[in-house]
Each structure stands twice: as C-alpha cells, then as structure tokens.
Amino acid sequence: NAGVTQTPKFQVLKTGQSMTLQCAQDMNHEYMSWYRQDPGMGLRLIHYSVGAGITDQGEVPNGYNVSRSTTEDFPLRLLSAAPSQTSVYFCASSYTSGGTDTQYFGPGTRLTVL
Amino acid sequence: DQQVKQNSPSLSVQEGRISILNCDYTNSMFDYFLWYKKYPAEGPTFLISISSIKDKNEDGRFTVFLNKSAKHLSLHIVPSQPGDSAVYFCAAHPRGSARQLTFGSGTQLTVLP
Numbered sequence: 608n609a610g611v612t613q614t615p616k617f618q619v620l621k622t623g624q625s626m627t628l629q630c631a632q633d634m635n636h637e638y639m640s641w642y643r644q645d646p647g648m649g650l651r652l653i654h655y656s657v658g659a660g661i662t663d664q665g666e667v668p669n670g671y672n673v674s675r676s677t678t679e680d681f682p683l684r685l686l687s688a689a690p691s692q693t694s695v696y697f698c699a700s701s702y703t704s705g706g707t708d709t710q711y712f713g714p715g716t717r718l719t720v721l
Numbered sequence: 722d723q724q725v726k727q728n729s730p731s732l733s734v735q736e737g738r739i740s741i742l743n744c745d746y747t748n749s750m751f752d753y754f755l756w757y758k759k760y761p762a763e764g765p766t767f768l769i770s771i772s773s774i775k776d777k778n779e780d781g782r783f784t785v786f787l788n789k790s791a792k793h794l795s796l797h798i799v800p801s802q803p804g805d806s807a808v809y810f811c812a813a814h815p816r817g818s819a820r821q822l823t824f825g826s827g828t829q830l831t832v833l834p
Contacts, residue, residue, distance in 0.1 A: 638820055711764075
C-alpha cells in the first residue's frame with residue numbers, strides 16, 4: 608500500500624494564480640481531510656470529507672475549495688493564491704476505532720506564494 | 722485562542738534518559754487525546770492515544786498520562802533513543818467528533834547520543 612500520497616511536494620505561485628493540490632489514498636478510508644501547518648500554530652483543519660460527494664468546512668476554509676468524486680481522491684483547490692496561504696499542506700485519511708480516529712497523513716506539499 | 726497548548730517549543734534529553742512532553746487543554750468537552758510524531762519532510766504519524774475514562778495508557782516505551790482535573794496530559798518516553806528526535810504534536814477531540822482534531826503547536830524533541 609502506498610498509503611496517502613500528495614503531489615506536488617513543492618510549489619511556488621504568484622499572487623492571484625490558482626492551483627490544485629492532489630491527494631490520493633489506497634486504504635479505502637471514507638474520511639479524508641486537509642490541514643495546513645504554519646510555524647508555531649500546529650495543524651489546522653481546512654476542509655474534510657466523510658465520503659464521496661460529501662464535503663464540509665473546517666477551521667480555516669476561506670480561499671480553498673474541495674470536491675470528492677471518488678473514495679480515493681480528495682484534491683484541494685486554491686482559487687486565487689495569496690501570500691497568507693504560504694504554508695505546508697497535509698492531506699490525511701482515517702478510520703474510526705474505539706471511539707477515536709487514527710489519521711494517516713501524506714508527506715505534505717510546501718507551498719510558497721510570492 | 723489555542724485550546725490545546727504545548728508550551729515548550731523544544732526539549733533536549735540524553736539518550737537512555739526519560740523524555741517528558743507536556744500538553745495543556747482548555748476545552749472541557751475534549752474526550753480523546755492523541756500524540757503524533759513528525760520527522761522532517763514527512764507527515765505526522767500516530768503514536769498513542771488515551772480516552773478520558775483512563776488516566777494512563779502504555780505502548781512499549783511510550784506512556785501517556787491524563788490529569789483531567791488539571792486539564793493536562795504528558796507523554797513519557799523511556800528510555801529515549803536518538804531515533805525519537807522529532808516534533809511531537811498533542812491533539813484532542815470531543816466525544817463523537819473524532820474527525821475534528823485540534824492540534825497543539827508541537828514540541829521539538831532532540832535526543833542526544
């Protein structure tokens with residue numbers, strides 16, 4: 608199993624450009640999510656999905672769109688990049704056991720917006 | 722307002738000694754607490770968790786202690802090994818909201834040989 612894969616690993620954008628961060632998992636997990644990690648702030652939830660066709664907002668959703676057409680893929684779209692979106696982005700998938708979730712994270716995408 | 726706080730950005734310990742990483746929380750609705758470990762250029766990986774009905778959970782060299790009255794948890798690593806050098810994140814969620822994790826800001830642990 609590849610687990611959770613993310614592409615690209617690194618990306619530099621100019622302000623106003625758009626792009627899609629790709630995320631795929633091969634563990635057949637229903638739940639997938641996107642986080643961003645900023646220095647001194649830990650990981651913050653952007654959007655999540657509880658299954659194909661179902662998405663919802665997390666703590667910091669503004670400026671991002673998501674869709675979930677298959678169980679495996681959960682892309683994150685930046686509509687018009689801003690310097691405040693410079694961050695490291697992690698995708699995760701998870702299953703529930705014993706009242707809590709075990710989240711499996713991808714390796715991350717480091718995004719710089721100039 | 723950070724609901725999960727890791728007040729020590731970094732910690733250095735000698736190989737073979739105990740590492741103690743601390744985490745405080747403010748939301749009394751939090752019911753499960755988890756620790757994740759992160760190496761550079763990798764995603765976080767799950768380490769250990771504890772439910773609020775327990776005050777201790779062990780897994781090999783790793784033990785998590787929960788003090789609900791103080792809203793405090795700690796991760797003990799005994800004995801510490803150089804391979805344990807990583808950033809450790811504390812996370813929490815309310816009962817029934819396992820997917821709504823709130824993370825702390827992390828503690829960089831360095832284990833010196």
